[in-house]
Amino acid sequence: MTTATDTVVRPARPDERRDIFASTHELAPPGGSLSRHLASCRRDRRLAAAEYDVAIRDGAIAGSVASGTVEVEETAGPVGVVFGLHVTTPCRRQGLGGRLLEAACERLAAGGCIAVYLRADADPRLFERSGFVRLPSVSPLDGAVAMIRTDDDENRRLLARADIFRRLDAWAF
Numbered sequence: 001m002t003t004a005t006d007t008v009v010r011p012a013r014p015d016e017r018r019d020i021f022a023s024t025h026e027l028a029p030p031g032g033s034l035s036r037h038l039a040s041c042r043r044d045r046r047l048a049a050a051e052y053d054v055a056i057r058d059g060a061i062a063g064s065v066a067s068g069t070v071e072v073e074e075t076a077g078p079v080g081v082v083f084g085l086h087v088t089t090p091c092r093r094q095g096l097g098g099r100l101l102e103a104a105c106e107r108l109a110a111g112g113c114i115a116v117y118l119r120a121d122a123d124p125r126l127f128e129r130s131g132f133v134r135l136p137s138v139s140p141l142d143g144a145v146a147m148i149r150t151d152d153d154e155n156r157r158l159l160a161r162a163d164i165f166r167r168l169d170a171w172a173f
Contacts, residue, residue: 006057006058007056007096007099008057009053009056009099010053011051011052012051012054012064016061020054020064023061023062023064023088050083051068052064052065052067053067053104053107054100055091055096055100057091061088062087062091064084064086064100065082065086065100065101065103065104067082067104067116068080068171070167072158072159072167076155078112078113079116079168080111080115081118081171082104082105082117082118085100087100098130101126101130104116105131105149114152115155115156115159117159117168118132118149119169120145124147128147131149132147133148135147135148146169
């Protein structure tokens, strides 16, 4: 049996984008073709601008996460935005989501990001275990939970402002 420890998490290579998008096809509406899904992914501006981390197991992509940065003039540095966290169905509940999330956060911090924002569409406890806190003062319209990871209370207060939240959310979603 292959386990999470047999899986390598690393930055994705540019030539892996098609495979990353193909691995998320299981999230597409039923009956949708893979070619339409891939075309939709290629047209998406967020996905085109993102950097990716991947989990590789047995030579195939077992999961991925996308991220990017947003300049926020009110803060002392850029803010990272994480989105598109996906682990393939057979590899779920083995810690890969947390490992992918941590890899993205480490890369964003190394690039100078002072905080990381995400929108939790699934159970927010995974993100809380990774150091994210909920932003109760703001909420995406679709019922997701807005979350931030930063060590600085002032950044947390700033990023909870509705005008700044809307800029971050508009970039990523």
